[in-house]
Amino acid sequence: MTTGVAIVGAAESDLGSTGRSILGLQTQAVTRALADAGLTLADVDGIATTGVGRFSATQLADHLGVVPTWTDSTFAGGSAFEMFVARATQAIRDGQCTTVVISFASNQRSARSRRLGGVFEPWVPEAQFEEPYDPLYPASYYAMATQAYLHRYGGTREQLAEVAVAAREWALLNPAAFRHEAGPITAADVIDAPMVSSPLTVADCCLVTDGGGAVVLTSLERARDLRRTPVEVLGYGERTTNTSFTTVDDLAVPGAVGAAADALGRAGITVADVDVLEVYDSFTITAALSIEGLGFCGRGEVLDFIADGRSRPGGSLPLNTNGGGLSYCHPGQYGVLLLVEAVRQLRGECGPRQVPGAEVAVAHGTGGILSTHATVVLGAAR
Amino acid sequence: MSWIPGEVPPADEMTADWWDATREHRLTVQACTACGHLQHPPRALCTGCGDTDHLVQQAASGAGTVDTYTVVHRPPRKDVETPYVVARVRLAEGPILLTRLSSEPAIGDAVTVGWVDLPDGRALPIFQPKETR
Numbered sequence: 115m116t117t118g119v120a121i122v123g124a125a126e127s128d129l130g131s132t133g134r135s136i137l138g139l140q141t142q143a144v145t146r147a148l149a150d151a152g153l154t155l156a157d158v159d160g161i162a163t164t165g166v167g168r169f170s171a172t173q174l175a176d177h178l179g180v181v182p183t184w185t186d187s188t189f190a191g192g193s194a195f196e197m198f199v200a201r202a203t204q205a206i207r208d209g210q211c212t213t214v215v216i217s218f219a220s221n222q223r224s225a226r227s228r229r230l231g232g233v234f235e236p237w238v239p240e241a242q243f244e245e246p247y248d249p250l251y252p253a254s255y256y257a258m259a260t261q262a263y264l265h266r267y268g269g270t271r272e273q274l275a276e277v278a279v280a281a282r283e284w285a286l287l288n289p290a291a292f293r294h295e296a297g298p299i300t301a302a303d304v305i306d307a308p309m310v311s312s313p314l315t316v317a318d319c320c321l322v323t324d325g326g327g328a329v330v331l332t333s334l335e336r337a338r339d340l341r342r343t344p345v346e347v348l349g350y351g352e353r354t355t356n357t358s359f360t361t362v363d364d365l366a367v368p369g370a371v372g373a374a375a376d377a378l379g380r381a382g383i384t385v386a387d388v389d390v391l392e393v394y395d396s397f398t399i400t401a402a403l404s405i406e407g408l409g410f411c412g413r414g415e416v417l418d419f420i421a422d423g424r425s426r427p428g429g430s431l432p433l434n435t436n437g438g439g440l441s442y443c444h445p446g447q448y449g450v451l452l453l454v455e456a457v458r459q460l461r462g463e464c465g466p467r468q469v470p471g472a473e474v475a476v477a478h479g480t481g482g483i484l485s486t487h488a489t490v491v492l493g494a495a496r
Numbered sequence: 497m498s499w500i501p502g503e504v505p506p507a508d509e510m511t512a513d514w515w516d517a518t519r520e521h522r523l524t525v526q527a528c529t530a531c532g533h534l535q536h537p538p539r540a541l542c543t544g545c546g547d548t549d550h551l552v553q554q555a556a557s558g559a560g561t562v563d564t565y566t567v568v569h570r571p572p573r574k575d576v577e578t579p580y581v582v583a584r585v586r587l588a589e590g591p592i593l594l595t596r597l598s599s600e601p602a603i604g605d606a607v608t609v610g611w612v613d614l615p616d617g618r619a620l621p622i623f624q625p626k627e628t629r
Contacts, residue, residue, distance in 0.1 A: 231572030236505040242515075243537045244594040246504045246620055248572050249582045257566035258584060265564070265603045311582075312567040360536070360584060360592040365564060 115382040119203040120337035120344035120495060123151025123330035124457040129443045130292055131223050132324040136166060137177050139219030139326045143450075144178065147328035152341040153213065155180060158330075160205060160214030162186040162198035165447055174217070184211035190354070191481020192394050194218075195329075195449035196488035200350035202331050212332060216453070219326025220445035228322050228446070244359050250311050253319060255483035256397040257311035259365040263399065264313065266366050269417035271313050275304035276417075277398040278317055278440050280426040285437025287427060287467035292323050293441040304398075318398040320439035320448070327450040329457060334495065345457045348383070348474070349491035351376025356485050366414075369487035370407025370478060377476070377489035378409070385410050388491075389472040390459045391431060392452040394480040395438040404478050405433070408489070432469040435459060449479035453490065460494040499580065499596070501612060501620055502573055511538050513553040518619040521611045524553040525591050536591035558609035560585040560623065562601045563592060585623050598624040 125146030127139040134142075140163070148154055161182045166173040171185035184205045188194050195216055202214040222228045232251030235241060249255065260274065282299045285291035299317070307317035337344035353369030356362045378384060385408060393408070395401035402416045410431060411419035425433035436442045436455040443451060456475035458464050477490045507515040514537070517524045526538040528551055533544025541548050565583035581597040585607055597607065607623040614620065 229572070230570055237508075239511075239537045241505045242507070242511055246501050247582050247594055247596050247622075248502070248568065248576050248580070249566075249594065250568055250570065250572050254566045254568060254582050258564040258582075261566060261603065262564040309567070309569040311569065314566075358537075359594045363592075365584075 115348060115380065116334065117203045117207065117347045118334050119206050119331055119347045120334045121329050121331050121347070121453070121457050121492065122337045122340045122342055122344055123147040123153065124454045125150050125328055126290065126451065126454060127219050127326035129290055129325035130323055132221060133224050134221055134324065136219055136221055137174070139221060139324065140166065140174055140217055141178070143217050143219055143326045143328035144215050147215065147217070147330050150342065151330045153330060157213045158182070158215050160184040160202060160211035162202060162214060162216045163218055164189050164194050165218055165220055182211065184214070190486040192396065192447045192449045193352070193479030193481040193486040193488040194447060195453055196350065196477055196479040196490045197352055199331070199347060199453065199490045200352065200488070203347050203350065206331060206333055214331045215328055216331065216450060217326065217328035218445070218447050218450040220447070221324045222446050223323045240358055249359060252396065252483045253314060254311045255359055256399050257314045259403065259484060260313055260399040262365045263403070267414035271305045272301045273417035273421055274318070274398050274402060275301035276420050277395060277401045278304045280420070280423070281395060281434055281438040281440040283426045284435050284467055285441035288437050288442060291437035291442040292321050293437065314397055314399070320396050320444035321441070323443050323445055325443040325445035325451070327454040329450065329453045337495070343461045344495040345460050346493045346495045347490065348493045349377040349379070349381030350489065351380065352486070352488040354486050357482065359483065362484070365484070368403045368407045368480070368484050370404050370480070370489070373487040373489045374408040374478065377491050381491035383474065383491065387474050388476050389432070390435060390456065390469045390475045391433050392456045392475065393434065393478040394448055394452065395434055395440050396444070396448070396480065398440070400480050401434065401438070404480060408476065408478060427467065435464065435467050435469060447481070449481070452477040452479060456492050460492060498577060499612065500575065501614060504614055504618070504620070510540050514538050515618050517553060518611070518621065519617050521619055523556045523558050523609050523621050525556045525587065525589050527552055527554040534590050536593060557588050559626070560587040560607055562597070562603055562605045562607060564603055565597060565601055567600055583623070593621065596622045598622065601625065
């Protein structure tokens, strides 16, 4: 099935430790993605972004000198960009706009703006009932989900470490990856790294880097006349499950289950049709729960499922082929870079890390503390 | 537990009864007398039936089990000693609380409530293994 909307441009901003401002990086991402599409800012009438400030899309539009007919600044953490694809697709189909840029950038490494306890908003219930106990936000939530999962299904930390080991293998093939030159790692390296919030060590946690990216969407009909192979939006789905540490009854079952079922159903495909999978790996457990939640294996099976190395380069389930948030780049809301890599894989532009013959990709974002879950199914329209 | 909590925001109209009970070291959960649903934290609406007029704070036994936990090794703010245990405790009545535990547990362990007093007279519920009570 098709939605009649396609991604026609994709790009990263500078990554790593840039010394640049948020809007400077945003501008890089947007202008590079437009250049990739063969379009200009004059073509843009829709903007979706977060992380600039309280009025993110408004601020970016102003900064770029654009007066959009459609904007979206849905703040849902790292999955917002997969949600934006759904919203943008609907807006383009509805005729409210013709050409949407979805973008994000952060300078959190240069600016040292990341806090282990998260952002304090004294008026929300969590400030009264949760933050007084000093959980790390979001690390302690993912740690507790890991503990619950391993207890329930009997897996080991060594097995979970495979997510980080595989991510590093991919990063070694990607010159843009923060850990490109860092060499391979073993499961022992991961579990012996300094503990952050047990059972997660620093090597189970994503990088803290600057970076950003952008994708450009327009109608598939118009996309056929542009310079790149169109990447069709085939399906999308989302779930929003919680903002509290205590809302979700069973931490081992993420909202990915429903989001993916909707997205795959809308696209009319099954997981067997997916050639390349880009999932948010804020932590090793995030990726593991996503693979399982998306339906690539049965409940409780993911650690055995990936144990054979199938998610590494050359394996049958190419996962996070840029090196992921764990070894490539993690600017705080990584979801836009899932889309950028999925698009590049479907276009066949990925050099040594290219998945041969990739025709269908899934990008799955997770935001907050397993709070928001959004899946996008993309297909090459050659 | 050698732990001095950071500043805890004041109660609001939804949470005042819960916090007032903590001054007497009484743990409560919010109950909807219309449908019997129990919930935490206190809200202005029952998430079970949508009722807004039949919400009361009801005594909890203080008994629960460890749903899951983590040992935190990096402090999120100054003046926090590490390591410490943060856990989800499932109360016997059903609702789940985020809390601290006095020692590293196993999932499923029985725990009971204890209290850490705040300078303003309120108190934070924490939990400890049942047998030490």
